[in-house]
Amino acid sequence: MLVYLIRRIGQSLLVVAVMATLVFLAMYAVGDPVDILASPDADEFERRAIAQRLGLDRPLWEQFGIFVWNALHGDLGRSFVYNVPAVDVILQRLPATLELALAGLVFSILIGIPLGVLAGLKPNSLIGRSVMSGSILGFSLPNFWIGLMLILLFAVELRWLPAGGRGPTTSVLGLHFALFTWDGLKHLLLPALTLALYKSALVIRIAQAGTREVMLQDYIRFARAKGLSSRRIVLVHVLKNILIPVVTVLGLELGSMIAFAVVTETVFAYPGMGKLLIDSINRLDRPIIVAYLMLTVVIFVIINLIVDLLYAAIDPRVRLSEAKG
Amino acid sequence: MADYGQIDSVTIAPELPARAPEPVAERGESLFARHVSEFMRAPGAVGGLVVLVALVLTAVFAPWIAPQNPYDLSQLDIMDNVLKPGEKLGSGITAWLGTDDQGRDMLSAIIYGLRISLAVGASSVLIACAIGASIGVLAAYAGGRVESVVMRIVDLQLSFPAILVALVLLAVFGRGVDKVVLALVIVQWAYYARTVRGSALVEKRREYIEAARCLALPKPRVVFRHLLPNCLPPLIVVATVQVGHAIALESTLSFLGVGVPVTEPSLGMLIAHGYNYLLSGKYWISTFPGVALVIAIVAINLVGDRLRDVLNPRLAR
Numbered sequence: 067m068l069v070y071l072i073r074r075i076g077q078s079l080l081v082v083a084v085m086a087t088l089v090f091l092a093m094y095a096v097g098d099p100v101d102i103l104a105s106p107d108a109d110e111f112e113r114r115a116i117a118q119r120l121g122l123d124r125p126l127w128e129q130f131g132i133f134v135w136n137a138l139h140g141d142l143g144r145s146f147v148y149n150v151p152a153v154d155v156i157l158q159r160l161p162a163t164l165e166l167a168l169a170g171l172v173f174s175i176l177i178g179i180p181l182g183v184l185a186g187l188k189p190n191s192l193i194g195r196s197v198m199s200g201s202i203l204g205f206s207l208p209n210f211w212i213g214l215m216l217i218l219l220f221a222v223e224l225r226w227l228p229a230g231g232r233g234p235t236t237s238v239l240g241l242h243f244a245l246f247t248w249d250g251l252k253h254l255l256l257p258a259l260t261l262a263l264y265k266s267a268l269v270i271r272i273a274q275a276g277t278r279e280v281m282l283q284d285y286i287r288f289a290r291a292k293g294l295s296s297r298r299i300v301l302v303h304v305l306k307n308i309l310i311p312v313v314t315v316l317g318l319e320l321g322s323m324i325a326f327a328v329v330t331e332t333v334f335a336y337p338g339m340g341k342l343l344i345d346s347i348n349r350l351d352r353p354i355i356v357a358y359l360m361l362t363v364v365i366f367v368i369i370n371l372i373v374d375l376l377y378a379a380i381d382p383r384v385r386l387s388e389a390k391g
Numbered sequence: 392m393a394d395y396g397q398i399d400s401v402t403i404a405p406e407l408p409a410r411a412p413e414p415v416a417e418r419g420e421s422l423f424a425r426h427v428s429e430f431m432r433a434p435g436a437v438g439g440l441v442v443l444v445a446l447v448l449t450a451v452f453a454p455w456i457a458p459q460n461p462y463d464l465s466q467l468d469i470m471d472n473v474l475k476p477g478e479k480l481g482s483g484i485t486a487w488l489g490t491d492d493q494g495r496d497m498l499s500a501i502i503y504g505l506r507i508s509l510a511v512g513a514s515s516v517l518i519a520c521a522i523g524a525s526i527g528v529l530a531a532y533a534g535g536r537v538e539s540v541v542m543r544i545v546d547l548q549l550s551f552p553a554i555l556v557a558l559v560l561l562a563v564f565g566r567g568v569d570k571v572v573l574a575l576v577i578v579q580w581a582y583y584a585r586t587v588r589g590s591a592l593v594e595k596r597r598e599y600i601e602a603a604r605c606l607a608l609p610k611p612r613v614v615f616r617h618l619l620p621n622c623l624p625p626l627i628v629v630a631t632v633q634v635g636h637a638i639a640l641e642s643t644l645s646f647l648g649v650g651v652p653v654t655e656p657s658l659g660m661l662i663a664h665g666y667n668y669l670l671s672g673k674y675w676i677s678t679f680p681g682v683a684l685v686i687a688i689v690a691i692n693l694v695g696d697r698l699r700d701v702l703n704p705r706l707a708r
Contacts, residue, residue, distance in 0.1 A: 214681070215678070
């Protein structure tokens with residue numbers, strides 16, 4: 067196991083290193099940030115001063131060396147626009163995105179499990195069929211458009227909910243959360259629902275398949291024979307058994323929720339990391355883009371690493387085949 | 392945002408329907424004819440196919456079908472701007488779906504937008520499929536170190552969400568239809584490589600491959616003329632469904648402002664355009680292009696789902 071662990075961590079570090087190089091080179095190709103920062107009538111001298119201040123006048127390999135050295139010290143550069151460390155700007159937006167992603171996860175469970183179990187109990191009924199067709203829609207519909215339609219319905223026509231932004235936040239342990247005020251929750255509802263749609267479809271699929279499988283098991287038959295009410299069978303015996311795959315998949319999907327949030331946050335003008343990324347791309351704020359990408363790469367690599375290690379711990383065949391190469 | 396393309400084929404695989412015993416193929420009936428008659432037995436899929444063909448024809452013949460050329464400035468009249476659906480333009484044409492802020496008939500804009508969306512979706516899938524399938528089949532045939540390196544790259548790429556990769560690529564490339572296609576090809580090739588490699592691993596142990604090798608046929612011929620054609624059925628299914636994903640992904644990227652340029656608006660661009668008017672209750676600019684997008688994607692998925700059933704070897708043979 068130790069050998070596997072070391073190998074796997076080594077691979078993860080390699081991935082991070084490769085990604086860092088790619089990200090750096092890609093950003094170098096994005097465009098000249100001096101064009102954005104200098105006023106249009108700036109002369110050559112002023113432009114050179116800006117380039118010098120940002121370290122953009124040095125050769126590429128030297129910039130890369132400085133980038134790697136600083137990154138190893140947790141410094142991914144200062145935002146050109148805000149003029150504060152890029153990591154700080156992103157970390158400041160992180161709670162908003164995490165809040166959104168978690169609310170989305172909760173929604174997808176609340177929507178997905180009841181519908182999935184229902185469809186699994188009656189796979190050939192009208193309800194079962196429509197739930198499963200609906201889940202195909204959830205997979206394939208363009209999510210941003212659904213978000214717009216929700217805004218149109220609930221914010222513009224019915225005027226029940228705000229159309230965008232993040233509500234008032236309260237400070238908990240130095241971090242700002244909107245979860246604890248009614249107005250904050252109202253702002254969170256539509257974006258979280260939009261973000262949850264795709265995952266709900268996924269949960270419906272897993273819960274439906276799981277329920278159908280579990281219902282054929284002997285322990286369900288035994289529970290029936292014992293005279294348990296079907297309510298208890300479903301709520302206790304079925305639910306407990308389908309939760310394992312659902313939780314596994316959703317844990318894996320948490321990372322992609324953060325990526326999806328880019329779109330949802332743009333639709334709802336929600337001040338999270340994703341909106342920051344889009345704004346930074348438009349403003350050519352390189353350090354923010356780099357910091358966001360590096361952070362995301364690290365999050366994904368860590369999630370993959372944990373999953374692989376858990377699988378290896380559970381299933382010895384994985385680490386054996388790996389050891390053979 | 393749904394990460395189009397990250398769908399695990401296992402979780403989305405439709406329930407195997409309890410089907411009547413397979414009718415015995417009549418003598419002389421080709422495999423293709425059997426697949427066609429199989430396909431026709433699902434009314435939903437046939438409906439999807441009809442809609443899809445209609446959409447493709449509309450897109451191809453857009454200049455003859457659309458009431459107006461929405462990008463010919465001489466045909467636009469700024470006095471017609473933001474008309475409600477059903478109102479008449481100054482030129483006498485009825486704008487059934489309303490007009491946008493430039494006085495553009497939305498129906499015409501949607502027909503032209505559909506053209507770009509379908510073209511981007513289909514061409515990116517074709518290119519990615521050709522590249523991915525070649526890499527996948529070569530990796531499977533070569534085996535050993537080559538295969539494991541290629542599959543590592545595939546795994547690595549698939550572990551990052553397609554939307555994020557495409558977003559970053561386009562931030563680097565800049566705007567343009569060709570650049571969107573390139574970005575979509577880069578995020579998609581890995582699916583095809585993985586799909587083809589899976590079936591090629593099975594097929595390469597079959598006797599006909601051994602026979603072809605015993606005949607000392609050149610390697611490329613064995614791989615591309617004998618191995619690859621036999622790996623096609625699952626590839627066709629994945630590619631069909633991926634066209635839908637590619638279209639949705641393109642519209643999302645265009646909505647975010649990194650996709651197609653303003654001069655060649657796809658459906659996603661039209662939706663983004665109407666975003667500013669949505670909050671003041673002028674719903675039609677964003678809503679109708681979205682409806683067109685949804686119809687196209689659902690039709691493609693219906694067809695893809697049915698193809699999966701028809702071409703599934705576990706069911707067919």
